[in-house]
Amino acid sequence: MDIFDKCDAIVREVKRAQDLGIYPYFTPIQSAQDHRVTIHGREFIMIGSNGYLGLAADPRMKEAAIKAVEKYGVTCSGSRFLNGTLDIHVQLENDLADFYEMGGAIVFSTGFQTNLGIIAALGGKDDVLVIDRLDHASIIDGCRLSFSDVKKYKHNDMEDLERILKTIPENRGKMIIVDGVFSMEGDMANLPEIVRLKKKYNARLLVDDAHGVGVHGENGRGTCEHFGVLEDVDIIMGTFSKAFASLGGFMVGEKDVITHVKHRARALIFSASMVPASVASAQMALNIIKSEPERRKRLWAITERVLTRLKEVGLDTGDSQTPVIPVIIGKDEDCFAFWKMLIANGIFANPVISPATPPGRALIRTSYMATHTDEDIETVLDAFTACGREFGLVKT
Numbered sequence: 001m002d003i004f005d006k007c008d009a010i011v012r013e014v015k016r017a018q019d020l021g022i023y024p025y026f027t028p029i030q031s032a033q034d035h036r037v038t039i040h041g042r043e044f045i046m047i048g049s050n051g052y053l054g055l056a057a058d059p060r061m062k063e064a065a066i067k068a069v070e071k072y073g074v075t076c077s078g079s080r081f082l083n084g085t086l087d088i089h090v091q092l093e094n095d096l097a098d099f100y101e102m103g104g105a106i107v108f109s110t111g112f113q114t115n116l117g118i119i120a121a122l123g124g125k126d127d128v129l130v131i132d133r134l135d136h137a138s139i140i141d142g143c144r145l146s147f148s149d150v151k152k153y154k155h156n157d158m159e160d161l162e163r164i165l166k167t168i169p170e171n172r173g174k175m176i177i178v179d180g181v182f183s184m185e186g187d188m189a190n191l192p193e194i195v196r197l198k199k200k201y202n203a204r205l206l207v208d209d210a211h212g213v214g215v216h217g218e219n220g221r222g223t224c225e226h227f228g229v230l231e232d233v234d235i236i237m238g239t240f241s242k243a244f245a246s247l248g249g250f251m252v253g254e255k256d257v258i259t260h261v262k263h264r265a266r267a268l269i270f271s272a273s274m275v276p277a278s279v280a281s282a283q284m285a286l287n288i289i290k291s292e293p294e295r296r297k298r299l300w301a302i303t304e305r306v307l308t309r310l311k312e313v314g315l316d317t318g319d320s321q322t323p324v325i326p327v328i329i330g331k332d333e334d335c336f337a338f339w340k341m342l343i344a345n346g347i348f349a350n351p352v353i354s355p356a357t358p359p360g361r362a363l364i365r366t367s368y369m370a371t372h373t374d375e376d377i378e379t380v381l382d383a384f385t386a387c388g389r390e391f392g393l394v395k396t
């Protein structure tokens with residue numbers, strides 16, 4: 001048997017979807033990731049990006065990146081541990097620690113690596129990691145890389161979380177790891193209750209706030225700030241690839257924990273550091289997050305409007321309370337057909353099927369940016385209403 005034999009199945013599946021004109025992945029975009037993008041020379045309204053604050057094409061972000069390239073070049077050619085730490089990495093870490101009022105921070109080259117690095121560095125063989133069944137893939141993989149036992153609780157089910165915590169002996173280290181905002185359906189973790197349980201059972205808590213930072217909370221410090229539990233959370237991780245419109249990830253927490261992760265996280269030590277352009281644009285985004293709350297305000301106004309209208313016409317938006325708004329379609333084939341119809345209407349959204357969703361719950365994932373115009377949003381809402389009608393998902 002050839003180890004490559006398994007490739008045939010996916011090759012056939014991809015070809016079939018391409019022949020039917022319903023292959024939605026790896027689409028080359030020919031412009032910046034703003035509220036409108038160019039694909040195959042045609043303009044589309046982008047509701048498939050995680051650039052919540054609309055900073056990808058902001059002139060200040062570009063200028064910061066260009067200046068960093070001029071000063072530091074294009075790469076560090078090495079890991080943070082050895083030759084790859086620049087003064088701007090340290091500056092960004094200090095500013096993040098101050099922003100969260102935490103003991104320290106460390107930045108990684110991607111958000112995915114941040115989770116791999118933290119979880120594998122902290123999860124030892126005597127420990128138990130307790131995760132939500134719908135946590136992000138980087139958390140699942142981080143758990144796989146750790147030597148800990150891993151227990152999954154039913155999605156957002158606090159009784160199930162408590163049932164699991166109860167069974168863990170006191171002499172084992174415990175950490176609950178949860179997404180602040182769940183990335184596919186835009187629902188939020190019940191952080192107040194999770195904090196209560198972590199205290200009751202003497203566990204630590206790591207919140208992955210990839211979709212929360214810059215978006216939630218009065219000062220943009222994410223879901224922990226939104227719920228008023230910043231001081232009760234042990235570690236927050238975030239990514240620079242979403243609201244920050246850059247690339248990289250970070251962790252904030254107690255100083256000693258940061259020192260441990262810095263010296264034990266293989267995803268940090270054995271991988272090249274964030275490139276200068278990304279560091280400088282992340283730093284600029286942090287400044288903008290702090291100084292321009294009106295961007296968050298605009299984003300939330302758009303979110304309210306979309307959620308209200310989609311619900312009014314009868315579309316199922318799950319439990320979303322955030323700028324990530326799913327439209328639940330059901331069957332995979334219908335989801336791809338719905339996606340194709342949106343494309344025909346000049347709208348770029350993301351079809352999401354199992355295993356990223358439970359089977360039979362295929363959905364169109366939409367997400368919004370502060371830079372979307374009222375006209376963009378009206379066009380999107382009209383298109384969803386018209387397409388939803390074709391699929392019998394809209395009230396008549």
Ligand SMILES: Cc1ncc(COP(=O)(O)O)c(C=O)c1O
Nearest residue numbers: 110111112136138183210239241
């Ligand atoms: C919840 C969550 N955590 C982590 C990541 C990984 O972040 P990055 O894209 O920076 O690698 C993502 C990105 O998809 C995410 O949605």
